[in-house]
Amino acid sequence: MGTSSKDIQKNTDIQQTIYSELGYKSMPFPFTTPAVLEAYGTLVGLDTPPAKTARVLELGATYGGNIISQALYNPEAQFVGIELSQDQVEKGNEIIANAGLTNIELIQSDIGSINENIGTFDYIIAHGVYSWVDDSVKDAMLNIIERHLTDNGLAYVSYNTYPGWHTMEEVRQLMMFANGDAEHLNHKDKVLRGKTIGSIVGSQILKYDNLKDRNSKFLGALRSVMQKDDYYVGHDHLEPNNDPVYFYQFNNHLAKHNLSYVCDVDLTLSMVRSFDSEMADQLEKLSPNNHVGQEQYLDFILDTSFRKSIICKSSHAQAIKYDLGNPDLVNTVPVRTIINAFTYETLFDEEALEMFTNDLVRDTFQSIIKDGGQFNMIEALALVKAANDAANGNDESLEDAVNALYIAMAEHIVRGGLRFLKTPPVKAYYMEGQSFVPKRFTEFVKAIADGGTDYIYGATPYNEAIDDISDEDLMFMEIMNKPKAKSTIIKSIKDKIFSQTHGTPGKNQQAMAEAFYNELTKRMEMLGFLDNKIK
Incomplete structure (x- = not known):
């Protein structure tokens, strides 16, 4: 049975109360931009829409804090945000008007009422929505993606996942129980009460070594929640809905809407072979030729509690490849072609250069960091050649260094050491008088x-x-x-x-x-x- 409009309105009123009482601000999220989604699609072999001129839809946009800044930096792209709260839409649109932005608008609507007139979008974003709404709204969300995503477009959906969230669920239930007789309190005070009682419970466990060892996982989750901002605790633990799912359940839901999983923003969840081939072999035996099955087993191994899934239409999914995560395939032409497609920025500093075992590759990254950290593969390969020439190396040493460079690139793309974009922001350096x-x-x-x-x-x-x-x-x-x-x-x-x-x-x-x-x-x-x- 679906949820009644009265229940939806009640839940919405509670959420808006949390927002107002806890000082909610709408956040930007770097992994939800069209440039990032375009890059991830390219990484797995998909032909994705150009980010520069994309049409982007965000579901649950609140005040627009995630897409207003995107609209600022991407004037040729178009952004639309859907938000149920009239107050948040009005305030967000006021900021948009004051900023003079003409390529973005916020629309007040519930997700189930969006009609065909809104058109199609190259990228659709739903961050922090799926786990916090009932099943009918989850279904409506995927229905929108199915109907309004372009054929080669990508969507991003984040959600809490089991098994990792089972422990967090204990913390949520503790805080809910602590406030069971506190209906007279506002949400800010409920968060304070939940944190206070949570701290008391944790301190009692810590008094006894046997309890401390037995409940170490719960203590870790409790400590994590106690350190979070009040708004986060109020949203994640004291809202009416918090409905984690297993990864395979999410994929089953996608299939009902002719949608398919592409990869996670955390590429280590999708390309495990890049850092542990023995584990990848075992996962392949457990779930042969089934990437979703392998990732589900990996979630059990890693105790995953949150996922940031990129998805596409099932008709577009046949082209998906995970070759970048296989070191044995990195130095093939198809994978090198993908690596060559991006502009990169190093997210590590000179102190981390010892991780490179090839001296020429280490010297290359040292030069890149000193030059500001942004580069493409043409520049990196030129630096490798120059380092080889300076060391009086031969063709064999150069070939070894080039192979090592591509392996290092693939590894650090997956592990997060390199930011990679097909459409990077235009970087302007200050020049006096210009x-x-x-x-x-x-x-x-x-x-x-x-x-x-x-x-x-x-x-x-x-x-x-x-x-x-x-x-x-x-x-x-x-x-x-x-x-x-x-x-x-x-x-x-x-x-x-x-x-x-x-x-x-x-x-x-x-x-x-x-x-x-x-x-x-x-x-x-x-x-x-x-x-x-x-x-």
Whole structure:
């Protein structure tokens, strides 16, 4: 039986109460961008829509914090967010209007009421929704993906999973029981009560060595929850719905809607052979030629509690390949062609270079890191050749190094040491007299600074949250509205910030303004807020 509209409204009211009482802010999630989904599809051999001009739909968009920043950095793409809360839609659309963004809109609707007029989308996102709604809404969500995803598009759905969530379920039930007679409390106080009682229960277990050993898993889960933000605890543990599923159950649900699993954002769950061939052999024996079955067994081994699944239409799934995760296939032409398709950024520093056993590969990554960390394979291969020449190496040593490089690339793509994108953000470095801040970035920061910060975060071009956007950022961006000489910018900084600072000598003002200039130009680079007059 489905859930009645009265029950849905009651659950929605509870969720909105949690949001308001616990200071909910809408987060950006870096693994939900069209560029990331495009890259993952390419990685497993799918022909995915170009991220730059994609149409993107988010289900459960709240205030729009996940897609507003994406719309800012991707002006040629179109974004639509669906959210049940009228209040959140209104506030989100107000931020969008104040930011002057025309390629995004939030629509108030429940998921089951979306009609055909909304059109089709290249990418559909549903982060933090599937496990927190009843079965009828889960079904409606996959029905939307089935009907509104383009034939070669990809969707992203995250959800809590068993077996790992069984232990978390114990913590949830403890906190629910602790608040069983506390209907008079608001949700903020219920979270505090749940955390307090949870801490008391944990402290009692810790008093006894035999209980501590027997309940170590529960203690770990309890400790993890106690350290989480109040909003997270209120959302994950005190909402009416929290309905984890086993991975295979999720896949069975996909099949009913002509959808297929592609891979997890955590590639170690999907490409286990890249780091443990013995385990992969055993998984193959347990579930021959069945990738879903193998991953389900892996979830039992790893005690997986959360998944971020990328899915596609079943008609598009035949092209899926997991060759990148097999070291024996990395140095074949098809896999090298895939690795060559991306622009990369290192997510490790020089201290981690010892993990590379080939000296030429180690020298190559050291050069890449010193040069800023972003590269493509043409550049990496040129560096390998230069390192080989400098070492007076021969063709054989070069071939060994190239093979080692591709194996290292595949390994660190899977393990998360490399960010890989087919459509990377345009990176503009500050150049005096040529760099400026385009108007759309200034309007966005102004919208955040003028009240939007209560509802959404700013974000980097990779959709990573920034929680410290300030009036100083905005002031500097307004100064940088067109290319200017360094001396002109520093004078403007002194006029705006230091002119009314009493008792500060002029020489100190100059030094402070120069330091401010140096810090903010680097910050504008990091935020991706720069463009250059000459390209």
